[in-house]
Amino acid sequence: MGGRLFRDFSFFSATLAFFLLxxxxxxLFTYAQESMHTFGFDFLYTEIWEPGEDDEGGIFGGYIPxxxxxxxxxxxxxxxxxxxxxxxxxxxxxxxxxxxxxxSVAIELLAAIPSIIYxxxxxxxxxxxxxxxxxxxxxxxxxxxxxxxxxxxxxxxxITRDSMNTTPDVLKESAYAIGATKFEVIKDVIxxxxxxxxxxxxILSLGRALGETMAVAFLVGSVMSVAGRVTDPTTxxxxxxxxxxxxxxxxxxxxxxxxxxxLFVVSFIVIASAKIYxxxxxx
Amino acid sequence: xxxLLLNKVVLILSTISALIGIGxxxxxxxxxxxxxxxxIHLETFTKDLVEGGIRNLIVGQFMMALIATAVAVPLxxxxxxxxxxxxxxxxxxxxxxxxxxxxxxxxxxxxxVFVFALLVDPVGSFxxxxxxxxxxxxxxxxxxxxxxxxxxxxxxxxxxxxxxxGGSKHKIILQIVLKAAKVGVxxxxxxxxxxxxxETAPLLFTSANxxxxxxDLGDQFPSLTVSIYNLATYPDAExxxxxxxxxxxxxxxVLLINLAGRYFTRxxx
Numbered sequence: 001m002g003g004r005l006f007r008d009f010s011f012f013s014a015t016l017a018f019f020l021l022x023x024x025x026x027x028l029f030t031y032a033q034e035s036m037h038t039f040g041f042d043f044l045y046t047e048i049w050e051p052g053e054d055d056e057g058g059i060f061g062g063y064i065p066x067x068x069x070x071x072x073x074x075x076x077x078x079x080x081x082x083x084x085x086x087x088x089x090x091x092x093x094x095x096x097x098x099x100x101x102x103x104s105v106a107i108e109l110l111a112a113i114p115s116i117i118y119x120x121x122x123x124x125x126x127x128x129x130x131x132x133x134x135x136x137x138x139x140x141x142x143x144x145x146x147x148x149x150x151x152x153x154x155x156x157x158x159i160t161r162d163s164m165n166t167t168p169d170v171l172k173e174s175a176y177a178i179g180a181t182k183f184e185v186i187k188d189v190i191x192x193x194x195x196x197x198x199x200x201x202x203i204l205s206l207g208r209a210l211g212e213t214m215a216v217a218f219l220v221g222s223v224m225s226v227a228g229r230v231t232d233p234t235t236x237x238x239x240x241x242x243x244x245x246x247x248x249x250x251x252x253x254x255x256x257x258x259x260x261x262x263l264f265v266v267s268f269i270v271i272a273s274a275k276i277y278x279x280x281x282x283x
Numbered sequence: 284x285x286x287l288l289l290n291k292v293v294l295i296l297s298t299i300s301a302l303i304g305i306g307x308x309x310x311x312x313x314x315x316x317x318x319x320x321x322x323i324h325l326e327t328f329t330k331d332l333v334e335g336g337i338r339n340l341i342v343g344q345f346m347m348a349l350i351a352t353a354v355a356v357p358l359x360x361x362x363x364x365x366x367x368x369x370x371x372x373x374x375x376x377x378x379x380x381x382x383x384x385x386x387x388x389x390x391x392x393x394x395x396v397f398v399f400a401l402l403v404d405p406v407g408s409f410x411x412x413x414x415x416x417x418x419x420x421x422x423x424x425x426x427x428x429x430x431x432x433x434x435x436x437x438x439x440x441x442x443x444x445x446x447x448x449g450g451s452k453h454k455i456i457l458q459i460v461l462k463a464a465k466v467g468v469x470x471x472x473x474x475x476x477x478x479x480x481x482e483t484a485p486l487l488f489t490s491a492n493x494x495x496x497x498x499d500l501g502d503q504f505p506s507l508t509v510s511i512y513n514l515a516t517y518p519d520a521e522x523x524x525x526x527x528x529x530x531x532x533x534x535x536x537v538l539l540i541n542l543a544g545r546y547f548t549r550x551x552x
Contacts, residue, residue: 006453007369013362014370017427018379020420021386024397031400086300094294095301103301105545110308112541113534114481116508120515120530121311150307157304181290204388211390213484214512238392238484245396246488260396264389271388276381 021268028261034254035060043258049224051252060255062237062262064226068141069236069263071227072216073209075145076152081202083149084156089186091157092164104161111154119218122147127219136231137221144220145230148212152205159204159279163197164190200278207270211263213238237263312534319531322524332494332510335521337529339496343505344533346498347411347490348480351418356472359423360461363430368456380431386424392484394420399488411497411504414490418479425478429471433464470544477540481533483508507533 039046039060046061087107091100126147127138134142167190175185191198221233222243237259245256330336362383370376394417402413437460445455461468490504492513497505507529514526 003451003453006457007365010361010365010369013358014365014376014379016358017362017383017386017423018375020423021382021389024389024393027397027400028393083300083303086297087304089293089297090301094297103305106305106308108545109538109541110304110311112477112481112537113311114483114508114537116481116483116511117311117315117530117534120511120526121314123515125310125314153304181286183290183293184286186293207388211388211392213390213392214508217512218515238390241392241396242484242487245399246491257396257400260393264393267388267390267393268385271385272381275384 024264025261028257028264031257032254032261034251035258038251039255039258043255044262047226049255058251060252062255062259064224065235065237065240065259066262067226068220068234069210069238071141071230071234072144072148072220072236073206075142075230076148076209077202077206079146079149080153080156080205084153084160084201084205085198087153087157088160088164091161092190093182093186104158107154107157110150111158114214115151115212116214116218118147118151118215122215123218130231134231136229137233139219139221140231140233141220141227142230144216144236147215147219148209151212151215152209155208156201156205159201160194160198163194163201166197167193196278200274203270203274203278207267207274210270211238211267213242217242315527315531315534318527319534322528323531327525327528331496332505335525337507337510337525337532339493339505340507340510340529341532342496343411343490343493344480344507347414347418347486347504347506348476351415351422351479352472352476354415355419355422355426355475359426360430360468362423362427363434364456364461366427366431367434368452368460383424383427387428390484391421391482392487395485395487395489398485403489409489409491409503411490411500411502414486414504414506415500417485417489418482421482421485422475422479425475426471429475430464430468433467433471434460436467437463466547470548473540473544473547477537477544480540481508481537483512487512 035043043060043062044066045063046059047063048059048061049064050059052058091104091107095103122143123139127143130136130140130143130146131138136142171189171193172185175189180188216236217239220236220239222235222239223233224235224240225232227234241256241260245253248256326334327336328338328341331339362379366376366380370379398413398417398420402416403409441459441463442455445459450459486506486509490506490509492509493503493505495505511526511529511533514522514529517523
């Protein structure tokens, strides 16, 4: 009897997990209907975000936050990828056994720091440095992109390290035996062997960067305009939601749900492709 | 010569990237400690936000995270058990496993939006329950994932031994398999707790914030993270100091729980 009950409870829990993602999609889709019907696909390339008079109607387009999200993510990935690869190579091939462990723990702690702390630190300590080096007023795409990079580096480095570690020693040793340098072993043996895992880690980090909210909210400037230069302030989908979602009404609120839906679907595609095609599934 | 030079350059660049990574960790921790410790007084812990302290914020954050854990852990462990022990090989289990895996990286702000639509919009006001549900939703897929993976590490022979002794399936799972995976599952729970206790985005428009001490989950609910976001943007020096104090305390809590989780697994191996 107890066995039956236990089985049913665990089946119920698994069903809940199954419907969670579908439920989120359904709810966002439903609440975004008003905006979808009013603006259709024009929503994606309309640069205007203006409530109408007396809160009636208004024009809402997602172009500015969508471009801001993509640009800050792009900057983050350009900076994070080479550094994360370097860290992974250092941890698997260069570092002495004794320092690998503490170094790995330190990198993983960097990943554990809450994103709001990155935002706060970035605003008061990092933004002034970016300002003095590149001009602008400190907050903007570039600052957000760099701090976003610092946040995804440990994550990317950890997955890359794990997949580099799966390269069999025999393969590496045979390359060394014919006189290959360390770099050649990395380039011609380890990289090809762990290619899937490395690409997967980059795409997965990209997925994380797209949805990152708090650090970007502090640093991107939260201004509803397209950034002409990289140091200009702009906004992103998560930041717009964080700052304005709670006060929005009617069509504006529905447009916010529309943006949330776009972010959710894009993240889903990015993350799912990384997990299914590149990282494989753990047995 | 060219090959050897290239080799040197790459190795040096890799070492430099590792130093940059560590450099940022120390830079953040040191500025946080200096600013944080300088801003902490005894009253910081004894007064609530209205009077310039963070007592209600710490209590609120822990209360929401702990209740969310109490909700998510049984559901997550049971779902993990189903995926590994009952559903193994079925289409439903493999699809659920993938969806849940994707959910672990889903944008946390979207979960806030989802819970707002379900639990705040219909009621008409922010409330602590909504914050708890948002945190539990963040935690659930992480716990399912670790339980699933840890159960997979338990050798098949243990289960077979249980069957040979005539144990029923659920007894084998609970008394043999889950016991063998205990350390891994506990560590997973601890690490996911460390993750949700530092979350801000899912709380912004679910529990929102409260300046006063409250235990009433039907009311707007105080939290460290949302307060840091609000305080840091105020222009006055006192608010900023309080934000640094709160940031320091929050980071210490998160890092200590993380280190504790790592310590557990280290003893095992």
